[in-house]
Amino acid sequence: MSEGVTESAFVIDDRETPRFRVHRSALVESDILEQERRLIFDRSWLFVGHESELNEPHDFRTRRVGGRPIIFTRHTDGTVQVFLNSCPHRGMAIETRPEGTGRFLKCFYHGWSFNTEGTLVALPDEDSYGPDFDRHNLCLARPPKVSSYRGFVFLSWTEDIEDLEQYLGGACDIIDLFADQSDVGMRVIGGTHLYAIRANWKLLSENSYDGYHAMTTHHRYLAMLKESGKDLSKVFAKGTGPNLGWDLGNGHAVIGGADGTGGTNTGLGRDLSTEAALQAQVTRRDHFAAKYGEHWANRMFSGRNLVLFPNLALVDLIMGITIRTYYPVSPDYMEVTAWSLQPGDDDPELQHMRQENFLTFWGPAGLATPDDIEALERCQQGFAAYELAPWNDISRGMVRNRPNFADELQMRTFWREWDRRMTGTVHPPEVPITPRAGRVNWPYQPPSDPHRVGEPA
Numbered sequence: 001m002s003e004g005v006t007e008s009a010f011v012i013d014d015r016e017t018p019r020f021r022v023h024r025s026a027l028v029e030s031d032i033l034e035q036e037r038r039l040i041f042d043r044s045w046l047f048v049g050h051e052s053e054l055n056e057p058h059d060f061r062t063r064r065v066g067g068r069p070i071i072f073t074r075h076t077d078g079t080v081q082v083f084l085n086s087c088p089h090r091g092m093a094i095e096t097r098p099e100g101t102g103r104f105l106k107c108f109y110h111g112w113s114f115n116t117e118g119t120l121v122a123l124p125d126e127d128s129y130g131p132d133f134d135r136h137n138l139c140l141a142r143p144p145k146v147s148s149y150r151g152f153v154f155l156s157w158t159e160d161i162e163d164l165e166q167y168l169g170g171a172c173d174i175i176d177l178f179a180d181q182s183d184v185g186m187r188v189i190g191g192t193h194l195y196a197i198r199a200n201w202k203l204l205s206e207n208s209y210d211g212y213h214a215m216t217t218h219h220r221y222l223a224m225l226k227e228s229g230k231d232l233s234k235v236f237a238k239g240t241g242p243n244l245g246w247d248l249g250n251g252h253a254v255i256g257g258a259d260g261t262g263g264t265n266t267g268l269g270r271d272l273s274t275e276a277a278l279q280a281q282v283t284r285r286d287h288f289a290a291k292y293g294e295h296w297a298n299r300m301f302s303g304r305n306l307v308l309f310p311n312l313a314l315v316d317l318i319m320g321i322t323i324r325t326y327y328p329v330s331p332d333y334m335e336v337t338a339w340s341l342q343p344g345d346d347d348p349e350l351q352h353m354r355q356e357n358f359l360t361f362w363g364p365a366g367l368a369t370p371d372d373i374e375a376l377e378r379c380q381q382g383f384a385a386y387e388l389a390p391w392n393d394i395s396r397g398m399v400r401n402r403p404n405f406a407d408e409l410q411m412r413t414f415w416r417e418w419d420r421r422m423t424g425t426v427h428p429p430e431v432p433i434t435p436r437a438g439r440v441n442w443p444y445q446p447p448s449d450p451h452r453v454g455e456p457a
């Protein structure tokens, strides 16, 4: 191995040429997926849901997180609780509805009932268990760790993990940029998108912040925007502060969207179509500029694609925010769940437009998602030849001092963490990791590297 090259069986990270390659077996083979379940999904903070999904006490949602069924409830005292959706009696998944409200969760098999704190409160023929029977030993089991940050609830399937905020690192600031967009709290509004993609789950991590593919894969969508009179020049202005890629540490990375300083630029979303909506958006931006300062408001209104390692994407296109998580069923098949996140106190017209964007852009039959699915599935089809064509190339922008949103720094960040977890290979960060800084002046200025081209932004 020459100096400046770190490599494993899966990742060759060559800083000299420079070139970054990923072996396609990592996207195809079943034993890799089994290791990923153990070394990645069972040792990461995984997204459960947003607190706003549980409006009132006794609301519940059920879902699978990291391959295991859970119930996510709000208890009588207002606290958010997460349990395994598995009856302590003989294992039945207690609640099968995706969402609902109920003071008690009752198992359909033998009728054991639990409250929304997971305590066994009633069972038929309790006397048959004898005088020493203690219901408290038969509560619903909980994941080893549950924690939340700014309304985003996560769990860990291992006790042995750093605190959530430490794990999120520099991504805390980026989550703040989402969470700060409302004085009353952000809310998941409307239904849930559920769909599947015949592709490896890591391709969706890559795709969720892939600025390079937009022009080609989404050509028709962009043509439609242009046709409607939208000026795309700002959206694709490379190398300006909001349009760079950032390594946030621990495998998390973000790319910025459009320059939203004016408050009216809708990034890749359709332009606001009415004067009232435009004005409402400018008012919102000015309000947050007064509250948090100009630079933070400019960042808030610039959009961004964040991927939290391993499987959570938060994408803000200004005219809509989506939360998206995904999990592999097999190496070539993943299930995707997505929600729309909105300011709880939004102007009704803006809310309507965001909701429409969520459906018509990100929906499973929207203007963007089917194109992405097609691209990912065809990559997976191509991987069938991986023994003869074994390497993916993810080198774009490695020569640049500050890789931009259309480069591939963010994917390399993902793969370096993936490789560290899977093989123990430590690849040093390519650009300085952007630490958590809070609402300070921005952009963060990384030191210049003489081996790279261009000035730091």
Ligand code: FES
Residues within 6 Å of the ligand: 087, 088, 089, 090, 091, 092, 107, 108, 109, 110, 111, 112
């Ligand atoms: S399995 Fe739930 S009550 Fe028996």
Ligand SMILES: [Fe+2]
Residues within 6 Å of the ligand: 207, 213, 214, 217, 218, 368, 372
């Ligand atoms: Fe896309």
